[in-house]
Amino acid sequence: MPGSSASAAVEVSGLVKRYGAKPAVDGASFSAAAGAVTAVLGLNGAGKTSTIECCEGLRRPDGGTVRVLGRDPIADGAWLRPRVGVMLQDGGMPQAARAGDVLDLAAAMYARPLERKELVATLDLGSRLRTPVRRLSGGERQRLALAVALVGRPDVAFLDEPTAGLDPQARLVVWELIAQLRRSGVAVVLTTHLLDEAERLADHVVLMAAGRVVAAGTPGELTGGSDRTLSFDGPAGLDLAPLAPLLSAGIAATEVRPGHYVIANRTPEAHLLPGDVAATTAWCARLGIMPEGLVLGRRSLEDVFLEIAARQSGATQVIGVVGA
Numbered sequence: 001m002p003g004s005s006a007s008a009a010v011e012v013s014g015l016v017k018r019y020g021a022k023p024a025v026d027g028a029s030f031s032a033a034a035g036a037v038t039a040v041l042g043l044n045g046a047g048k049t050s051t052i053e054c055c056e057g058l059r060r061p062d063g064g065t066v067r068v069l070g071r072d073p074i075a076d077g078a079w080l081r082p083r084v085g086v087m088l089q090d091g092g093m094p095q096a097a098r099a100g101d102v103l104d105l106a107a108a109m110y111a112r113p114l115e116r117k118e119l120v121a122t123l124d125l126g127s128r129l130r131t132p133v134r135r136l137s138g139g140e141r142q143r144l145a146l147a148v149a150l151v152g153r154p155d156v157a158f159l160d161e162p163t164a165g166l167d168p169q170a171r172l173v174v175w176e177l178i179a180q181l182r183r184s185g186v187a188v189v190l191t192t193h194l195l196d197e198a199e200r201l202a203d204h205v206v207l208m209a210a211g212r213v214v215a216a217g218t219p220g221e222l223t224g225g226s227d228r229t230l231s232f233d234g235p236a237g238l239d240l241a242p243l244a245p246l247l248s249a250g251i252a253a254t255e256v257r258p259g260h261y262v263i264a265n266r267t268p269e270a271h272l273l274p275g276d277v278a279a280t281t282a283w284c285a286r287l288g289i290m291p292e293g294l295v296l297g298r299r300s301l302e303d304v305f306l307e308i309a310a311r312q313s314g315a316t317q318v319i320g321v322v323g324a
């Protein structure tokens with residue numbers, strides 16, 4: 001359980017971070033275990049980077065506590081630095097320095113750095129080592145930043161959008177690298193906008209909205225495992241109120257993005273029934289709407305994410321297994 005696990009490599013408890021009057025992080029709590037990948041998800045501005053930067057010791061919390069390997073990221077920064085790998089969203093690397101020098105400099109700060117040759121080959125940076133950082137492509141810079149974060153064999157790796165801007169092949173390489181880190185016992189905490197990435201890589205997903213953790217759990221817990229959903233495309237902005245009373249208790253219809261409708265359970269106890277499918281298609285027929293791409297399937301992490309995002313205009317709502 002977040003906040004109580006003795007083995008958690010990262011514990012965030014009631015974290016508050018303000019830049020002005022409005023908190024960017026507003027009481028967020030979660031934990032990340034060793035040998036596991038924890039993915040922090042959320043819309044732009046949800047507070048992910050601010051949270052991670054507090055964990056990295058780059059920002060001072062205004063409230064709550066953060067512990068990394070049991071230590072305070074700011075007060076115990078010197079102790080933590082050799083044990084924590086950090087990949088920042090903007091790279092944070094000197095622009096004029098050559099890629100190889102940046103990597104060597106990072107390696108020199110650690111007692112037992114990884115073999116440069118191996119890391120460079122894995123991340124396909126061999127031909128770019130003499131190139132200044134500012135002349136690297138976005139994807140090359142991204143791979144160099146990842147190499148810098150990992151060269152010191154960290155116990156905890158914070159990776160802010162590690163695959164943003166990478167081509168599909170490079171993305172697969174990074175996914176495999178992250179899987180290797182997990183296997184070797186590293187606590188990997190990453191942020192991503194790619195729901196398939198989170199679904200594929202993460203052991204634990206933390207969903208943030210408006211500075212708070214609104215859902216957390218394994219991908220299976222968040223998606224309800226085997227819960228069925230019905231989805232279809234139709235005209236944007238359909239009035240769903242008349243459909244609501246036709247559905248069974250605990251089942252709701254949501255326009256998760258314009259023109260894309262999902263009929264799914266709102267509570268773990270409720271299950272989509274054949275009658276809900278019939279009611280939905282009959283309702284479409286009455287409106288003269290063809291439910292294009294009608295799919296009876298399982299809820300994906302993307303569905304959960306979109307459902308929560310769609311509700312963000314109202315109060316933050318808890319879905320899934322908070323505290324799992």
Ligand SMILES: Nc1ncnc2c1ncn2[C@@H]1O[C@H](COP(=O)(O)OP(=O)(O)OP(=O)(O)O)[C@@H](O)[C@H]1O
Pocket residue numbers: 019020024042043044045046047048049050051
């Ligand atoms: N240095 C700063 N000064 C003022 N406001 C900031 C600063 N950094 C972030 N914010 C604000 O805090 C809020 C949370 O930002 P943060 O970068 O933590 O979110 P995020 O979830 O990482 O977003 P994204 O997905 O866009 O990276 C946003 O409203 C942002 O504008």
